[in-house]
Structure formats: C-alpha cells, structure tokens
Amino acid sequence: MYTCANCTVQACSVRDAEKRPKNCPMEQEALMAEAQRRYQLPENRDFYVTASELEALGYCQWPRIKETIELCLRMGYTKVGLAFCRGLRKEAKVVDGLLRRAGLEVISVICKTGGVDKTQCGIPDEHKVHPGRYEPMCNPIAQAMLLNEQQTQFNIALGLCVGHDSMFYKYSDALVTTLVAKDRVTGHNPAAAIYCSEGYFKDRLL
Numbered sequence: 001m002y003t004c005a006n007c008t009v010q011a012c013s014v015r016d017a018e019k020r021p022k023n024c025p026m027e028q029e030a031l032m033a034e035a036q037r038r039y040q041l042p043e044n045r046d047f048y049v050t051a052s053e054l055e056a057l058g059y060c061q062w063p064r065i066k067e068t069i070e071l072c073l074r075m076g077y078t079k080v081g082l083a084f085c086r087g088l089r090k091e092a093k094v095v096d097g098l099l100r101r102a103g104l105e106v107i108s109v110i111c112k113t114g115g116v117d118k119t120q121c122g123i124p125d126e127h128k129v130h131p132g133r134y135e136p137m138c139n140p141i142a143q144a145m146l147l148n149e150q151q152t153q154f155n156i157a158l159g160l161c162v163g164h165d166s167m168f169y170k171y172s173d174a175l176v177t178t179l180v181a182k183d184r185v186t187g188h189n190p191a192a193a194i195y196c197s198e199g200y201f202k203d204r205l206l
C-alpha cells in the first residue's frame, strides 16, 4: 500500500534514496523502469517532453488556457476537440475563439448532444434535478465518439460533470486535457473547498 500523501520524507523530490520509507513506491524498481521505458514510446515521447517543457517556459506566467494552446501548437496539432458542458456554453464560445485565434480548427460538442431524456438510460425520474420534467442526459460517450469521428488530434474537456468526465476520457481516442473542472459551488475552483476544508467548508464535505 502506498501512502505518498502522508509521507513526511519526500525522498523522491530531493533524490535521497536512503531516507525513503519502507512502503515507498520507489521500491518497485522493475515497475519504475517500465514506466521510464513507456515514456520513450513514439506515441508518448514528444508529447511528454513538450508538456513538461511548458512548465518551465511559462512558469507562474501562463494561465492554463495559454498552456493548453501552447501545447497544441508545439505538438503541431491543427484540429482539436472541445467537449463542453451546457452550463459553460458562454465560456466554451470564448475558448473556441481563443483556440481559433491561435490558428487551430475547433470541433466543439456540447454535453447535451443527442437530446435524450435521463430516464432513457436508467436514471430514475425522481433523481432528476426537476422530477417529472424532460431533462436531457449528459452524453459524454457521444461527445467522445463524435470527436473521434471528426478525427481530432487532441481533446479539451471544459466543465464536464464528475464521472461524466471519466467516461469522456475513457471513450476519447485522442489524449484529453481538462481546462475547467466543474464545481458549481465554487465557480469551478475545486481547490477552494480543499483550502477551506477546515473552515467555511468544514460541515459540507463529509
């Protein structure tokens, strides 16, 4: 069992192998070597190096949207997918415009595509936000399939719901980055609830 989240040594960050705890994942030397081998695979090498270089290039200067655009341009992508939540449709339009200004072709698909009522895929009517009414399901599998059909080279997830994002990642052929993680309560800043987990959010987390 690995417990990096509770490690007080963090020997990995200071390259001090002597001090690592007994259950340190770095004890798995064969696994670690295999991970290194996989970074060198043709489908991973350039992507990983390019993504890692961004950290230094825009360190504490570039916001995530800028990093995302730079990653696309430096990877030579010309056609990207934008899978977005209806609740962020205004933001999707802004992002679409910024990507286009950077010279990218953008294929965008909203979460409600298909227009299928939630009950049709097994969600009980009483578990809708507004029971008794038509409520279109989020359709992340269709979002991924449509972007696959359009052969996007890279996909951007914008505000997809928790779990729906997981299904989008699962079915997307292209690699995915998340530009916005949906959090209706914090203005899409999930870290706020973490920072305030012992304060304002204390009674709302568990």
Ligand code: SF4
Pocket (backbone or CB within 6 Å): 003, 004, 005, 007, 008, 009, 010, 011, 012, 013, 020, 021, 023, 024, 025, 026
């Ligand atoms: S990898 Fe090892 S040294 Fe690093 S945080 Fe995890 S347990 Fe600690």
